[in-house]
Amino acid sequence: xIISLLCRYLSPRRFSSLVQTVAFxxxxxxxxxxxxxxFLAPGAPPTATVLKRIQRAGRNPGDGYVRGEGVRLSGExxxxxxxxxxxxxxxxxxxxxxxxxxxxxxARRGECKAISYDLSKLPRASVIIIFTDEAWxxxxxxxxxxxxxxxxxxxxxxxxxxxxxxxxxxxxxxDEYVKRFDGLVKVVRKNVRHGLIRAKLAGAREATGEVxxxxxxxxxxxxGWLEPLVARxxxxxxxVVCPVIDYINAHDMQYSGDxxxxxxxxxxxxxxxxxxxxxxxxxxxxxxxxxYIRSPTMAGGLLAANREYxxxxxxxxxxxxxxxxxxxxxxxxxxxxxxxxxxIPCSHVxxxxxxxxxxxxxxxxxxxxxxxxxxxxxxxxxxxDYKRLYYLHRSDLKTxxxxxxxxxxxxxxxxxxxxFKWFLDNVAPDKFxxxxxxxxxxxxxxxxxxxxxxxxxxQQDEKGSYGMGVYYCQGGGSSAQLMSLAxxxxxxxxxxxxxxxxxxRETSGTVVMxxxxxxxxxxxxxxxxxxxxxxxxxxxxxxxxxGEKIIIxxxxxxxxxxxxxxxxxxxx
Ligand code: UD2
Ligand code: MN
Numbered sequence: 001x002i003i004s005l006l007c008r009y010l011s012p013r014r015f016s017s018l019v020q021t022v023a024f025x026x027x028x029x030x031x032x033x034x035x036x037x038x039f040l041a042p043g044a045p046p047t048a049t050v051l052k053r054i055q056r057a058g059r060n061p062g063d064g065y066v067r068g069e070g071v072r073l074s075g076e077x078x079x080x081x082x083x084x085x086x087x088x089x090x091x092x093x094x095x096x097x098x099x100x101x102x103x104x105x106x107a108r109r110g111e112c113k114a115i116s117y118d119l120s121k122l123p124r125a126s127v128i129i130i131f132t133d134e135a136w137x138x139x140x141x142x143x144x145x146x147x148x149x150x151x152x153x154x155x156x157x158x159x160x161x162x163x164x165x166x167x168x169x170x171x172x173x174x175d176e177y178v179k180r181f182d183g184l185v186k187v188v189r190k191n192v193r194h195g196l197i198r199a200k201l202a203g204a205r206e207a208t209g210e211v212x213x214x215x216x217x218x219x220x221x222x223x224g225w226l227e228p229l230v231a232r233x234x235x236x237x238x239x240v241v242c243p244v245i246d247y248i249n250a251h252d253m254q255y256s257g258d259x260x261x262x263x264x265x266x267x268x269x270x271x272x273x274x275x276x277x278x279x280x281x282x283x284x285x286x287x288x289x290x291x292y293i294r295s296p297t298m299a300g301g302l303l304a305a306n307r308e309y310x311x312x313x314x315x316x317x318x319x320x321x322x323x324x325x326x327x328x329x330x331x332x333x334x335x336x337x338x339x340x341x342x343x344i345p346c347s348h349v350x351x352x353x354x355x356x357x358x359x360x361x362x363x364x365x366x367x368x369x370x371x372x373x374x375x376x377x378x379x380x381x382x383x384x385d386y387k388r389l390y391y392l393h394r395s396d397l398k399t400x401x402x403x404x405x406x407x408x409x410x411x412x413x414x415x416x417x418x419x420f421k422w423f424l425d426n427v428a429p430d431k432f433x434x435x436x437x438x439x440x441x442x443x444x445x446x447x448x449x450x451x452x453x454x455x456x457x458x459q460q461d462e463k464g465s466y467g468m469g470v471y472y473c474q475g476g477g478s479s480a481q482l483m484s485l486a487x488x489x490x491x492x493x494x495x496x497x498x499x500x501x502x503x504x505r506e507t508s509g510t511v512v513m514x515x516x517x518x519x520x521x522x523x524x525x526x527x528x529x530x531x532x533x534x535x536x537x538x539x540x541x542x543x544x545x546x547g548e549k550i551i552i553x554x555x556x557x558x559x560x561x562x563x564x565x566x567x568x569x570x571x572x
Contacts, residue, residue: 068104068255089354090250107257112346126209131217132163138218156209195322222348237306238339243347265297270393271375292342296428300327321363325374337417489522500532508553
């Protein structure tokens with residue numbers, strides 16, 4: 001009955017006019033929504049179309065240097081460029097030769113390029129670039145690369161945080177230059193030198209995006225760099241994520257990307273950053289090569305975080321000055337307070353690695369050791385008793401006043417962060433702790449004619465291989481004389497392990513320290529002797545004087561030259 005009534009009412013003519021009316025109103029609503037979001041919504045970001053126009057306007061004419069290739073200079077320019085290396089620690093002449101919009105090779109692996117993102121669902125980012133007296137073209141190439149290679153939908157703003165630069169071009173000329181970006185690039189100036197840590201904080205405070213991204217002022221964002229960073233933060237707001245840092249050569253600006261880069265961040269007990277190979281546990285956990293990589297620490301310069309989370313977890317330590325330490329501090333803090341540090345293999349950003357700092361490194365009160373004092377702040381607040389291992393390297397800092405730490409202690413309390421031991425056990429299980437869970441630790445000493453002689457690195461660079469030596473024992477545990485006999489039988493220091501080297505048909509040899517990444521020889525402690533298992537020879541100082549290299553020779557249990565005692569150092 002109802003159906004037959006409806007059918008009679010909705011004659012074909014009436015039906016089509018109803019459809020027309022509905023379509024008309026739907027269209028009207030869509031147009032007004034678009035007009036509103038594009039022009040009228042409060043604080044509306046530049047639309048995709050406006051941004052694409054900016055990107056086009058920014059493009060410079062080609063300069064012949066394509067796909068990130070290096071610049072070859074000759075004659076006067078070459079000399080001038082070499083001079084730049086002494087003052088800028090980068091070849092500014094070379095940088096000036098290439099377009100601010102130069103092309104670079106896509107550094108991602110194929111699997112990354114195949115991912116498609118629903119941009120409308122991803123959080124938008126404020127990119128914060130901090131600088132103090134940076135050269136013009138590296139700085140502007142950072143800005144251009146960010147604008148050229150970020151989807152307009154995801155780029156909230158670019159904040160140029162000027163940490164009290166003195167050069168004129170970074171004032172008037174810069175203000176004039178950024179006008180072409182229609183308000184997308186904002187310059188914020190600090191008239192007192194902040195140092196990079198407070199500068200990053202100041203930049204973050206200006207930001208309005210859901211995500212903040214920090215970059216150094218001599219970077220180049222690679223293809224598709226931003227999407228995987230914000231996507232991961234969207235998924236896990238307590239993840240602090242880093243792109244793969246590609247290498248831009250400071251001498252000629254050549255860009256080298258490694259699509260298969262698989263390193264994580266580590267640290268030394270002297271609190272310097274290191275690159276480490278991808279741990280076995282991560283190889284097992286990851287299902288695809290595009291997935292994030294959990295990393296104990298980060299290099300520091302290039303990272304993204306949810307803005308609210310960044311401040312919630314304590315931003316940075318406001319009292320850290322100029323340069324250094326903040327990268328390990330944020331890593332220890334984020335991990336132990338419930339977040340994670342992750343490397344995103346599909347995001348690549350190039351960075352010009354410089355051999356020095358082209359700016360004054362002196363901190364407040366004439367402090368010439370900002371890395372040392374910043375690191376002491378982080379050791380005191382976040383490392384519990386493990387700070388002893390930092391003081392082994394920096395006993396001079398034990399009594400040094402590094403300012404008030406109460407705010408940072410309170411933060412740790414408030415966030416109920418886990419102990420540093422939890423970090424070591426769960427996040428950095430491969431990190432060797434020289435004085436825990438070992439067979440023995442301390443100075444290895446032999447006594448000859450009443451004189452104590454100890455194994456000693458003889459101040460050699462422990463990054464490469466070196467022959468182990470001996471020296472008069474230094475009281476109080478000089479770090480150069482500390483050796484651990486680990487549970488796996490390796491005789492080692494923080495990163496280097498003792499290998500016995502014996503030439504064929506010889507009955508004695510030397511002891512060479514090499515990276516513990518290689519397997520490392522086994523040693524056995526027996527009746528006061530230290531036996532090198534592979535060769536069956538024993539550690540000995542027969543005929544060796546203080547300052548010379550140690551040997552291994554045929555074992556003789558009655559020889560005083562082969563009698564080694566562990567004397568425990570006073571660490572704290
Ligand atoms: C690395 C980091 C850097 C920072 C530092 C440790 C990378 C690629 N870089 O050193 O970001 O974490 O380790 O603290 O991981 N700057 C200022 N004010 C200053 C000093 C520096 O604004 O007082 C700026 C500088 O212009 C640059 C940035 O801070 O843009 C980093 O300085 P850098 O490039 O000299 O540091 P880098 O790469 O050796
Ligand atoms: Mn840098």
